[in-house]
Amino acid sequence: MIEAVVLLSGGMDSLVCAAIAATKHKHLAFLHLNYGQKTSAKELECFEKISDHYQIPTDHRKIIQMDFLKQIGGSSLTDDNITVKNYDGDESTIPSSYVPFRNSIILSLAVSWAESLGARHLYIGANFEDSPGYPDCRPEYYKAFNELVRLGTKDGDIHVHTPVIHMKKSEIVSEGLRLKAPFEMSWSCYARTDKACGVCDSCALRMRGFKEAQTVDPITYQG
């Protein structure tokens, strides 16, 4: 019997979120949503490696192709005509990598799978501290989503958990190290898949996190 579904993108936040879920539940299922972003093949590879690491049986891993999000557009992650903007230090604006209402789409699918499996818990590595520009990373958004789940599911008994939402990136790194999360299997770069670019928003946040945690990131950066 599956107790919890974990949304695992392959990034470091979702990796540490999975590591935390693994301390609380014995039987987990991992869900990966591939929404056609430029680095999707690399993230899928990370998903499989991390799933192996946590010994998730094959039938409790699910990958959903969401290429149709490309049709909706409006984001540099999915629209090839928009360039991924480098990190400019302004955290009050919404990054060009924003997909409208993306987390609601992801969470709704995950709740649907969780209900099918009979799982009562859902984990997502949403992080507010380093992503204040994303409206669907705010704690009050998750409060509203949990209310929606209570009202919109058969038994109203599935709970969405965001264990890293209030952590700084450096705290996520420290927590991951404490739980022996395999950071070398994770990927954060939005722009490249061979070596991390080191200049996109996501690389900048990750690098600062490892630096502030005073430890070395095991992945390779360009240059």
Added chain:
Amino acid sequence: MIEAVVLLSGGMDSLVCAAIAATKHKHLAFLHLNYGQKTSAKELECFEKISDHYQIPTDHRKIIQMDFLKQIGGSSLTDDNITVKNYDGDESTIPSSYVPFRNSIILSLAVSWAESLGARHLYIGANFEDSPGYPDCRPEYYKAFNELVRLGTKDGDIHVHTPVIHMKKSEIVSEGLRLKAPFEMSWSCYARTDKACGVCDSCALRMRGFKEAQTVDPITYQG
């Protein structure tokens, strides 16, 4: 400039919802989600006919393939191993045609497209009176969803409308007739695509609606 997105399944509730939206907004966009149900080809045909009727330009019609919902399972609409149950008159139980949390998936996608288009309104033909068994057809569910949209979108300024939610099926028929909605272009049957079966949950509700509105349904029924 698109003012509103209408979710149009091809059923009579969404048709009348579109007819109502057309009285309030000049520039509409129609969205059809094909989630791999048994009658999807027929519903797609209805979507195109109804879009022609309301003169929606081709680039403001969108069809999203959601075949992946089949992978999630748990519903007779998408899982070939579950039989569509005939209507048994018990409206307090959840029908076998229930897809877990389906409306949240649909609405989240629609909000994403609406935000991309700059549309501030979204219409869905959810109906509570004749579908009390579906948790995500309840008015309080939509109240919670609107709160989620307020918190989860960039400007917090997209509003989900459910104009037929409190209508009985017969009132939906009457309102549709008043607005000259082309009922002959709509389809409700879950089981067949040539003639409506007349015995599934959805046919039973539609037939009762037309009967109570004391008018004739223009579509053809089997037998």
